[in-house]
Amino acid sequence: MTEDASGASPAHDPRTARRVPETLDEHQLRERHPEYRVDVERIRFSPYYSRLSAVTQVIAQTGAGLAVHNRLTHSVKVAAVARGIAVQLSNDTGDAGRLVAGLGGCDPVVVQAASAAHDLGHPPFGHLGEQSLDRLAKDRFGLRDGFEGNAQTFRIITRLDEYDRAGAGLNLTAAVRAAVLKYPWLRAEGDRWDGRDVMPRGMAPAAPGSGAYKFSAFTLDAHEMRDARASYPAIAPLQQTVECSVMDIADDIAYSLHDLDDFYRAGLLNQSTISAEFRAWRRDRDALHAAAHGDLVLSERTPGRSLELLWRRLAAKDPWIADEDAFADAVARVNDEVIDGLLAVPFDGSMLTERTLSQFTAVWISRLQHSVTVSADPSIRSGHVSLDRTAWHDVAVLKFLHQRFILDRPDLAVYQRGQANVLERLVDGFAAWLDDPLDVRRAPRRLLDLVDLAAEDYARLRRESPELVDAADGEDLRRRATGRGIIDYVASLTDAQAMHIDALINGSPERLWDAGQGL
Structure with a gap:
């Protein structure tokens, strides 16, 4: 559904409904700033959004070149890619446009907001x-939901990041809340x-x-997910909204190309090693197809084996779109344009x-943006909007470059093990602090607030949906609320804050009053 000439969505559209009714002053504000544009600005002005500039994507900010992506620059670029796709769909006057409208629409500003928040x-x-x-949420506090970044995003916009009143989160429209739900279960x-x-993909x-x-969504926020999804009766229960699918596709495109950008800048992509992998698969394709799976796993580091295992995973998980010839074409295209070209x-x-x-990235983004299709009855592994067969394989092979030649590196693994230990010490340290009756009052105020919010959420869940509460008694419920509050708090830190705190x-010699590092 598109905006009217003034940029405002029709007042009767349930997609524009907010969780809390607005005041007269807010209605007057809306006359100057359309509904969905307000959502974009609320997200962009959020401290949770600002902190993304100090959250590493893969390579630290000192990595290389003029610009290395962090979570904020990644989000900005996802929004740009997503808006381009959304404008195409919203302006389509043919069958695809009519199908999109019938499924609830694809407003470019909704897509921008969801991309900013994702x-x-x-x-x-x-x-x-x-x-x-x-792991810590489940092992330390018995939280069956554990932790998941997408669910944490939804909890932030609907509960933790309050705009102007308690209990309403950012009070975003139903359309934007639903568009953030990449895995709506x-x-x-x-x-x-x-x-x-x-x-379904990811389940x-x-x-x-x-x-x-x-x-x-965490169990505590299940009612918020149901409320947001209620405005989309044409969307199946486990399916993304159209606007969410566009955001999801844009995330894949940006991730596959902008991480490649960073790794190239940092000199981490060894052209000869990668070339050997691609050349061996193309040369020995028939023999690799005939090899036993176990033999491939045992010799995965031998050139050609990893690509063959990728193809088998795609064919097993996504037979609705995986195609051997299309995969081979994607391998050849990435080989020619990335390995023998850029690298x-x-x-x-x-x-x-x-x-x-810049030219390489622009060409690939434009190609992928214009490679989307719309389906009335998509595979359960796909969305109503998806990449076409050629582009889908291209993105899969580009992602393979990151996983195989960067994320699986032992030196990165050693560094990440150390980072995991930092989070474990933080969680244990805050848990011990909150268990200390003599000093709990001096714990960080926001930490105490988040624990209280979680306790309110568990109390509401026990009243409204007792079958979803697995706590044995009030004491157990409070323990879980404490755990959720601690996890919410630690998850909100930047990389540098986590290291500093x-x-x-833990008593290490650090300057106590370093600017910007406070609790």
């Missing part, structure tokens, strides 16, 4: 921090689906009984290499 829940140290907090949903051949449990691997000239910081990199709380 990484708010990322904790310090990126995905490694997410995994560490998930609770963690427990994964156990109900466990064992089925085809599951498959990491281990039997562990619940969905990815999910977009053949090492980045030296010159204006020439900056220009070459870890040093302070």
Whole structure:
């Protein structure tokens, strides 16, 4: 659904509904600033949004070149890519445009807002921090939901980041709240689906009984998810809204290209090593196809094996779109344009290499932006809006470059293990502090506030949905509220804050009053 000539959405549109009715002054404000534009600004002016500038994507800010991406610059670029796709869809006057309208619309400003918000829940140290907090939440506090960055994002915009009144979060429209729900289910949903051949993308449990691997709302916030989704009756229960699908696609595009940008700048992509992997797969394709899976796993570091294993994973998980010829074409395209093209000239910081990199990125983004399709009845592994077959394979191969040649590096793993220890010490340190009756009153005020919020949420859940509360008694409930509050607090820190507070709380010699490092 598009905006009217003034930029405002029709007043009767349920997608513009907010969780808390507005005052007269706010209605007057809306006459000057359309509904969804207000949401964009509330997110952009949020302290949770600002902190993303100090949360590492993969490489630290001192990594290389003029610009290395952090979570904030990544979010800005996701918003730009997503808006381009949304404008295409909202301006489409053919079958695709009519289908999008029938599914609830694709407003470019809603997509911008969701893109700005999509990484708010990322904790310090990126995905490694997410995994560490998930384990700590379950092991230390018995939180079955654990921790998940997407669910934390939704909790931030609906509960933790208050705009102008208590209990309403940022009070965003239903459209924007729904567009943030990339995985619109609770963690427990994964156990109900466990064992089925085809599951929604991200739902498959990491281990039997562990619940969905990815999910977009904690049990405490399930009512908020239901409320946001109620405005989209044409969208199936486990399916993304159109605007959410566009944001999700843009996230994939930006991630696959901007991380490549960073790794190239930092000189981490060894052209000869990567070339050997691609050349071996293309040369030995038939023999690799015939090899036993176990043999491939045992010799995964031998050139060609990792690409073959990637192809087998794609074919097994996504038979609705995976195609052997399309995969081979993507391997050839990435080989020609990335490995033998971009990487053949090492980045030296010159204006020439900056220009070459910019042109390369612009061409690929434009190609992928214009490679979206719309489906009335998509695979359960896809969204109503998705990349076409060619682009889908291209993105899969680009992501493979990151995973195989950067994220699997032992030197990065050693560093990340140290970061995991920082988070563990923080969680344990704050838990011990809150258990100290003689000193609890001096704990950080925001930490105490977050614990109180979690306690209110658990009390409401016990009243309204007691079947979702697995606490044995009031004391157990308070323990879980304390755990959720601590996890919420630690997840809101920047990388530098986490390191600094870890040093302070564990008695290491640090300057107490360093600017910007306060509790």
